[in-house]
Amino acid sequence: MGIAEFFQHLTNGLTLGGIYALIALGYTMVYGILKFINFAHGDVLMVGSYAGLFIYNALRGDASLGPWVLIAFFLAMLASMVISALLGVTIERVAYKPLRKATRLAPLLSAIGVSFILSNSAAWAFGTNSKKFHYPFDNTPFVFKGVVITPHQILILSVSLVMMVILKIFVDRTRMGKAMRATSLDQQTAMLMGINVDRVISLTFSIGSALAAVGGILIALDFKVYATMGTMTGLKAFVAAVFGGIGNITGAMVGGILLGILETFGVAIFGIPSGLKDTIAFGVLIIILLVKPAGLLGKDEKEKV
Amino acid sequence: MMYARMEVLTMKKSLLITVALVALISVSVFAGGSGETGPKIGFIGPMTGDNANYGILCNNSVILAVEQFNAKGGIDGKLKVTLVTEDSEGVPEKGLSAIEKLSSSDKISGLIGPVFTGVAFAVGERVQNEGIVMLSPSATHADITSIGDYVFRTVVSDGLQGEVAGHYFYEKLGYRTIGVLYAKNDYSQGLFEGMTASFEKAGGKMIISEAFQVGDKDFKTQLTKIRSANPEAIYIPNYTAEMAQILEQASQLGIKIPFVSCDGFSNPDIYNLAGDFTHGVVYVGPAQVAESQAYSKFKSDYEKKFGVSPDSFATNAFDGANILLAAMEKVYKATGKFDRKAIRDAVAATKDYQGVTGTVNFAENGDLVAYQGLYRVNGTTPEYIGTFTVVDGVLTQVD
Helix, strand or coil: CCHHHHHHHHHHHHHHHHHHHHHHHHHHHHHHHHCCCCCCHHHHHHHHHHHHHHHHHHHHCCCCCCHHHHHHHHHHHHHHHHHHHHHHHHHHHHHHHHHCCCCCHHHHHHHHHHHHHHHHHHHHHHCCCCECCCCCCCCCCEEECCEEECHHHHHHHHHHHHHHHHHHHHHHHCHHHHHHHHHHHCHHHHHHCCCCHHHHHHHHHHHHHHHHHHHHHHHHHHHCECCCHHHHHHHHHHHHHHHHCCCCHHHHHHHHHHHHHHHHHHHHCCCCCHHHHHHHHHHHHHHHHHHCCCCCCCCCCCCCC | CHHHHHHHHHHHHHHHHHHHHHHHHHHHHHHCCCCCCCCEEEEEECCCCCCHHHHHHHHHHHHHHHHHHHHCCCECCCECCEEEEEECCCCHHHHHHHHHHHHHHCCCCEEECCCCHHHHHHHHHHHHHHCCEEEECCCCCCCHHHHCCCEEECCCCHHHHHHHHHHHHHHCCCCCEEEEEEECCHHHHHHHHHHHHHHHHHCCEEEEEEEECCCCCCCHHHHHHHHHHCCCEEEECCCHHHHHHHHHHHHHCCCCCCEEECHHHHCCHHHHHHHHHHCCCEEEEECCCCCCHHHHHHHHHHHHHHCCCCCHHHHHHHHHHHHHHHHHHHHHHHHCCCCHHHHHHHHHCCCCEEECCEEECECCCCCECCCEEEEEEECCEEEEEEEEEEECCEEEECC
16 A cells, blocks of 8 residues: 555545544533433434535525635534534433433433434435535645545544534633533532532533534535434444543544544455445444443443443 | 444334334225225335435336326226335335235235335245236346246346446447446446456456445545556446445545446436536446337426436336236236236237337346447436447447
8 A cells, every 4th residue: 555545544534533523522521421322412413414504505595606605604504503502402401301310221212212203303304315515615625645635624624623622621621611520520519519510411412412513514515414314423423432431522532533544444454345344333342342441541430331 | 332222223123114004004094995996006116215216206107107098098998007106215124015015905916116126136036926027117136037937127137237338348448447336235236246247258357346335425435445446447336326425525535537337327316416526427328219209208298297307217117017007908808807927928928019218028037138328428418329239248339
């Protein structure tokens, strides 16, 4: 394999990983606070993508490129973040909050139910065929010494990076972030210290869901919008979150990027047949659960899940 | 956690089945009201999902054929034929429950479809056992008609498509090396193997073949590997959703290697999904009949009724439906009933049927005696290159 091909695979892997990381953040934040896997996360991503698509198409009208289209794209992204955040908070209020004192299994099952409701409703309302999300910019690739990178890939990498850094700063440096960390450590004590736990949880869901909307729209540009788009992507992002250490924000980033690179290199370098590409992620999941159940950056602690 | 997710998947499936059952029951309740009617024919194809366009276009043809047949008085001038359409979503399991319903509840006299090769394999076994004649407008895998004597098709077998493709790419387009990106399904894999065999027999070399799962959206890894192997052309025997994705991502990766494709490319949906990326693609498709009057009439009737143009599979479905209807009428006139075996024999006896696809004859095994057309896409418009077939291993231009 030549140097150019190696870097090409690396570029492809990094972009794929950037998306996984962005979505994994939502899983990991919710897990960090509530200790449960929000299986409806991928479907929130899907709803966010549809919302973004419709708003974007309505705003841009017949225009295909130009400054207005970029603004329309940006506005559609913001609006879909707000819609997804509201959806995320609503789901939490309706489907998870009443179960907060029930067994650990109950909210999980509820999440699965929400996932079905969202994806089936979308299929019913919008049809099951893919809808094209037109690029708001000229996606002609740049070539550096035989390695090709598209403006879209650069956008994915930079948006993911910026979002992750902002989130990290928010959680580590702000009062609200401190409240989140406190809630994550011990809900009861946090409540006694005067932290409004309900608000913290709502905030967690809205941030996670807004990030999912961003991820969804970034994927949709390349993979199009369809009712089941959240299923596989959500599953992969979940693996990424576990890989990095679920509940750990840096872990989600590292896990996502590594998973993207592993998937690409697994086929390209280790010679795994390309038809088996999806099995790599789940192979990784099994290995990590066997060898280091807390994930790469997680602390080992005994706990029943 | 994986365990929990596995349960989710199973639950999803059983939920779908429940929904399908409820739908089935309500359909049969509503259909049960009418009094004495004529015979029924069935149609199975993907009516929803990413590949729905293939099913809908074919089903339109059958609707049109039945409607025109009934307008002329129906069977023997008195019995109207009813069409029952079932959605397979392009999935074999769904196809099986569809044929189950059509066979036992609707008691159809014959079947048009299934549209997809994978579904046709499953349903073909069933119609063979039940003794229902089946005419697929689009199941192209070479082995489909080997299922048995009740299985026919009004589409060219991949055997021929792959043979013409391999020879044409080597001899006329002058490619000596080729790469393939195919899907892990019967249709795609069948074409890949057929084309490769004939391309290599002609003297060329298939230097790289990459696969993907149906439903995949990211082909960058495979395309990067193919780009490095640098074949003279890339063959993509797939369905439109995947081909559109491949063409777009290939351009993103700066791949300038020309693409060649199969009859899946003749579905106009490709131009909605892929736009200008289709420019320059050469594909093997249905042979064009010299604008016969029958075809123009069919095309204009179809467009008037449905507001869209028929694709090649839909054109095949129209002939299939008419052959089936003619066979049913012939049997009814001779015996006064609709014996499934007699209808099968009447279909097999079809001789020089003048349809919208040209002259239709069936070979001994149920295959269409046929030719292939070659197309080159200019912008987003396919242009016809010519009609070809392979006689004794030699590529021959027919017109």
